[in-house]
Amino acid sequence: MIDLDLDMRQYDCPFIDTTDDVDVGFSAVQWQLDTDAAKLETRLIAKAGSRGALDDGLRALRAHPNMANCYILSKRDNVAEIGTKIEQTNAMRTIQRNGGYITGPFRIENGRERWHVGFDADDDEDRTLAELERHNDFSVENRDRVGPSTLFDLLEHSESAMSLLEGCRSLTETERETFEVASREGYYETPRETTLEELADHFDISKTAVSMNLRRSERKVLEAAMGAIDRMDDDERL
Structure with missing residues (x-):
């Protein structure tokens, strides 16, 4: 299995756009990609520099055109646990269509995301990265080939x-x-x-x-x- 760490900037992601404008970051705890409905459902921790910044971030997130649903599960001071459902982004669609797997949780802050993506074959990886370059800005921070015994x-x-x-x-x-x-x-x-x-x-x-x-x-x-x-x-x- 090929495992990639990607530093990603998508241009159609509600979380990235929100962290661009507000001092808030998001960490995905649980997530599920529904390819049939073309939506990603997540449970995230939102943390901001202040309570006011958290409120501003959540308002911006709800107002984003690619946000289908956003609700608060719990909230305390400048930290909240939220549930969201967003439209499938170009990057998600590209990885899934080319046989790739999103293998780890997201971390989003300052307009960038950290993604963990897996592939079974070099050709799948090469094709996916080439397509991602058309609509996204990213860099490969780390690449490992993990054998079954190591995994x-x-x-x-x-x-x-x-x-x-x-x-x-x-x-x-x-x-x-x-x-x-x-x-x-x-x-x-x-x-x-x-x-x-x-x-x-x-x-x-x-x-x-x-x-x-x-x-x-x-x-x-x-x-x-x-x-x-x-x-x-x-x-x-x-």
Whole structure:
């Protein structure tokens, strides 16, 4: 199976047009493409910079000519869970017509979408990408050819992967930034290419504060990794 990550801009998508105009982003949780009715039904999380921006985004989404239905399932502050039904876009139709598969959820922000698309054959992929170029703007961010054994391994250990992902998501913005800068600057290399004092200067805080931020981020990531390893061991025993 050929797996592509596409950075996509469609010119007939309600979500893209809305994120172009309003500070709001959408993440698809559940989705179903009805090819007979030529419609895509989705459950999404909408998150905006403020409550007012969320309201503006939802109004713009409802008013889009390609939006068939849009309703709120739950809402709190600047986040809402919504249900939508949109007209099938050119990109969806092109992928489906050429034997491709939309294999992962959508993420839409700042007028762009991240798509995960699969193909069984190189010819299907080449034909689809050539047709997509006529009516869409996109770039291939990543391409993998996944064999059956690799795919089985991914599916078998999906809970382990989710455990690790949730651990990374638990990092605060400060913890994540400190961890990323320390890694990028070589703090974890042997010998170290940067010091706590240099990191403290970078963030304009004390060495103690940098050390605490690093320890918290390290602990969260390590606990998530150990939890993922435990689940992998359980899966293999089963």
